[in-house]
Amino acid sequence: MTPGIGTKTAVQLIDRFKTPQRVFRASLSELQAAGVSGSVARSVTSGCAFDDAVTQQQKMLECGARLIPITHPKYPKRLKEVFDPPPMLFARGRLELLGSLGIGVVGTRRPTAYGTAAATRLATDLSEAGLTIISGMARGIDTSAHKAVLEANGDTIAVFGCGVDELYPAENRKLADDIILKGLVLSDFPMGMPPYPQNFPLRNRIVSGMSAGVLVVEGGQYSGSAITAKLATEQGREVFAVPGNITSKLSWGPNLLIKQGAKLIQDWNDVVVELKPEDRRWLVRQCRSRLNLNEIPDGESNSSDQASEDLQTKRGTGQTAATLDIGPMSDTGRAILAEIGLDIAVPLDTLMDKLVPTSPSEILAVLFELELNGMVRQLPGKSYIKVWLE
DSSP: OOTTOOHHHHHHHHHHHSSHHHHHHSOHHHHHHTTOOHHHHHHHHHTTTHHHHHHHHHHHHHHTOEEEETTSTTSOHHHHTSSSOOSEEEEEEOGGGGGSOEEEEEOOSSOOHHHHHHHHHHHHHHHHTTOEEEEOOOTTHHHHHHHHHHHTTOOEEEEOSSOTTSOSSGGGHHHHHHHHHHSEEEESSOTTOOOOTTHHHHHHHHHHHTSSEEEEOSOOTTSHHHHHHHHHHHTTOEEEEOOOOTTOGGGHHHHHHHHTTOEEOSSHHHHHTTSOHHHHHHHHHHHHHHTTOOOOOTTSOOOHHHHHHHHHHHHTTTOOGGGSOOGGGHHHHHHHHHHOOSSSOEEHHHHHHHTTTSOHHHHHHHHHHHHHTTSEEEETTTEEEEOOOO
16 A cells, blocks of 8 residues: 555565565665665655545444455465565455465457356366366356356356455346355455456456466457466466367457467366366365265375376386376276277266276265376266277
8 A cells, every 4th residue: 555665676675674564664774775765765764654544444344344464374386476466465265265276267258158157067067177267257157157156066266356355247247246155355456446348358367366377268369368378377377278179259369379289178087187286186085075075995005196197107117097006096087988889889878887886976086186187087977988008
């Protein structure tokens, strides 16, 4: 709130003085030595923004918002790594989602029926895989993604281009209330900040910065989703794109991204297999936790990390998937792989019938782990086919 202090300067001052309190207690000479001009240093030492800060705090109390400064343990680790991380985040909802593994889903505000269907299906499937869906709650693709996740009882984060006590667009009031209740709403803009157009490109850096990757569904060449994809590339994030009809202007953005090296996405597994090994292992652990499959029999390994490391090692030896251990449920994994062929897909119901008395939840968990490791692939209709390892 101090005149002359922007995002970059605020973060530099906190890096230098370690806490905001020490910034305000610093002398003029200490602030100038930290690279602040004389006029800005005087604004800091005068405490001229304290009244505004009190007003902000009152507005936060009225709507149940929380302030997460960059020094807070819950501040997203990925976001802290970007070039210009916001010095603070205003949050409403489930703060534990700040530590989850997220994928950004973005696209046009005026999608086609194809774009809406693609966003809905992919957001649902990625959410069921254990990923948090991060978007901007704008009209169109953003709204479809958020709604799909909530209907699937998944986790979603909406990043606002205004204060978290404001609403944009107005027709998304119920959606915003649902996200606050079941997910998380974030913004780095002060309470009461209107949704000015220039805010949204700044908002997009948070969507990409918090995410392991960004999925673009539909959008023009110079759309907001193209800006988010560019930011994701600059931040070292994966960029995914859903291919579209070449006669549609809304396909120009994602198709161009694919030409430039973005990963072409047809289903949720196309996203997951591109994640870093540590992120895939995290998803496996989350899946086991949700299905209460974390208890390991005596004598067996309890490390999904070790299983994935073994997989990486054995990829180079020419071994097929059927010869590999699948971590703590290796017997079930081998049994599943023995039933699945390379050329004929096997329906999930057939697998469950053949693997009695193994529980359905255990079969689903192992199939999920096999998919993450690239050993099987799910086809439409809940059927599975084996994949040879290179």
